[in-house]
Amino acid sequence: MRKQAAFIFTIRVIRLGFAILNLSLSSKYFGVSLERDVWLLALNAIIILDIAIWAPLNDTFRAKFQFIRAENGEVAAMQQTKSLLLLIHLITFLLVVIIMLFPQLMVKLLAPGYDKIEQTSLMFMIRVVAPSFLLNQLTKILISILNTYNSFIIPEIIGLVTQFFTLVVILTLAPSIGIISLAISYYAGLILLLIMLLQQLRKRNLDLFSGVLKAKFATALPFFIFSVPFFLPHFSSQINVIVEKSMATSFSAGAISILDYARKFSDIPLEVLSGVLVSLMVPMLTLKFSSKLMDEFFEEFRKIYQLGFLIVAIIVGMLTGCSNSMVDFLYKKGNITAVSLAEISELSMFYGWAVLSIFLYYIYGLSLLSAGKGKLFATYGTLAQLLMIGMNLYFFKDYNIYIFPFSLASSHFIAAAIMACYFPVKNKQLLLITIKYSLLVLVTALMMYFLNLYLIDFQTPLLDIVSNIVILSLILAAAIFIAKLEEYKVIKTYLKRIIS
Numbered sequence: 001m002r003k004q005a006a007f008i009f010t011i012r013v014i015r016l017g018f019a020i021l022n023l024s025l026s027s028k029y030f031g032v033s034l035e036r037d038v039w040l041l042a043l044n045a046i047i048i049l050d051i052a053i054w055a056p057l058n059d060t061f062r063a064k065f066q067f068i069r070a071e072n073g074e075v076a077a078m079q080q081t082k083s084l085l086l087l088i089h090l091i092t093f094l095l096v097v098i099i100m101l102f103p104q105l106m107v108k109l110l111a112p113g114y115d116k117i118e119q120t121s122l123m124f125m126i127r128v129v130a131p132s133f134l135l136n137q138l139t140k141i142l143i144s145i146l147n148t149y150n151s152f153i154i155p156e157i158i159g160l161v162t163q164f165f166t167l168v169v170i171l172t173l174a175p176s177i178g179i180i181s182l183a184i185s186y187y188a189g190l191i192l193l194l195i196m197l198l199q200q201l202r203k204r205n206l207d208l209f210s211g212v213l214k215a216k217f218a219t220a221l222p223f224f225i226f227s228v229p230f231f232l233p234h235f236s237s238q239i240n241v242i243v244e245k246s247m248a249t250s251f252s253a254g255a256i257s258i259l260d261y262a263r264k265f266s267d268i269p270l271e272v273l274s275g276v277l278v279s280l281m282v283p284m285l286t287l288k289f290s291s292k293l294m295d296e297f298f299e300e301f302r303k304i305y306q307l308g309f310l311i312v313a314i315i316v317g318m319l320t321g322c323s324n325s326m327v328d329f330l331y332k333k334g335n336i337t338a339v340s341l342a343e344i345s346e347l348s349m350f351y352g353w354a355v356l357s358i359f360l361y362y363i364y365g366l367s368l369l370s371a372g373k374g375k376l377f378a379t380y381g382t383l384a385q386l387l388m389i390g391m392n393l394y395f396f397k398d399y400n401i402y403i404f405p406f407s408l409a410s411s412h413f414i415a416a417a418i419m420a421c422y423f424p425v426k427n428k429q430l431l432l433i434t435i436k437y438s439l440l441v442l443v444t445a446l447m448m449y450f451l452n453l454y455l456i457d458f459q460t461p462l463l464d465i466v467s468n469i470v471i472l473s474l475i476l477a478a479a480i481f482i483a484k485l486e487e488y489k490v491i492k493t494y495l496k497r498i499i500s
Contacts, residue, residue: 233381262347319352321448
């Protein structure tokens with residue numbers, strides 16, 4: 001599984017590069033502005049609704065499909081999936097109609113501080129992006145189905161192609177039509193992704209749509225029942241997003257864009273990592289658990305766990321060491337002021353520190369989900385969101401938008417620590433691994449911070465970034481060898497192949 005995970009991660013790293021280019025283009029053409037705030041709020045309005053309603057099903061579908069297929073056979077699993085597909089899209093279609101008719105309901109929640117003109121702009125943009133709700137949900141379900149049939153790499157390659165396509169659309173249209181180019185590129189990417197996924201289903205002879213109109217809604221209930229515990233944490237997480245957006249709009253114009261630019265440095269690589277965990281680890285661990293192969297369950301988890309820590313060390317190390325250079329390289333263009341750039345840089349580093357907590361939260365939570373303990377994941381996921389909301393409300397007056405990354409890190413760390421106590425396999429080796437690799441992350445981040453504070457300063461952002469990548473790689477390699485971590489054998493074997 002480690003090879004598959006590494007390959008998928010490589011593809012997602014390339015996608016990360018495209019996402020960063022997308023950010024750079026956004027900063028060039030739209031900067032920190034009200035029109036970009038409006039676009040982000042409109043898109044977030046749809047994403048909030050999508051996550052609050054369908055994320056529990058999307059997250060648990062792979063595991064439940066494997067359970068149904070193991071117990072009742074493939075035919076029954078596919079028939080129930082058809083019922084689920086029909087029900088999801090009927091409900092989503094009705095929601096899209098309601099959004100198109102009454103966008104002001106979302107405007108009042110997300111931007112209570114906007115005046116009438118700003119609210120009118122936001123309502124228009126919400127209507128523009130509303131139909132994407134339907135397309136987005138369909139692509140997610142199709143990717144999940146392909147994953148359950150051990151098709152992990154092809155969906156990633158398809159995503160890579162569509163991401164490149166959307167980048168080209170933005171580059172072509174942004175100079176002439178402005179912010180609407182983001183909407184056009186978003187739709188173009190979704191439509192291309194859908195077409196390619198449908199082609200992949202046909203190649204694998206997965207008949208998902210024949211007889212779908214005759215499907216019985218009752219047969220979809222097992223998927224809903226399995227996902228019910230997760231509605232509360234996802235719903236509370238979107239309440240938290242609404243609270244954050246509402247607070248940010250009251251802080252200053254452009255605050256939404258500042259937070260978005262800052263969070264993307266940690267969010268994009270985290271999406272890469274969480275995508276690998278959900279699409280690859282969950283089906284694999286679920287299969288091991290349902291087959292009662294607990295030693296293999298732990299071994300597969302351990303491999304992904306250690307690889308995840310190394311990825312986290314890279315993310316945290318880079319954002320701690322050279323967030324200033326990364327921000328200057330990508331965003332120092334267009335109409336972003338020096339003050340806004342400084343705020344983005346600070347927030348990027350703070351969000352980077354939260355990456356370890358979020359990684360631990362996701363990997364322990366998904367291990368519980370794979371072992372049929374989804375209710376525990378849901379319970380402590382809700383706890384994390386409620387803690388965040390409470391901290392944001394209490395400390396916002398004193399620390400304004402800077403409280404957001406710290407509440408994110410502390411709440412998810414608490415939830416992760418509690419969930420670790422319920423890990424399905426009792427093995428003392430897990431605690432030792434956690435301590436060793438956590439120290440690796442901490443030491444790497446500290447060294448990168450002090451090296452950049454006292455030594456690395458080329459006065460050129462690109463040179464700073466390249467030097468940080470080289471130094472971080474050397475520090476990690478040295479730490480792996482000194483601590484005799486398992487990965488040093490992999491590095492040693494690879495070096496021997498190069499030399500020979």
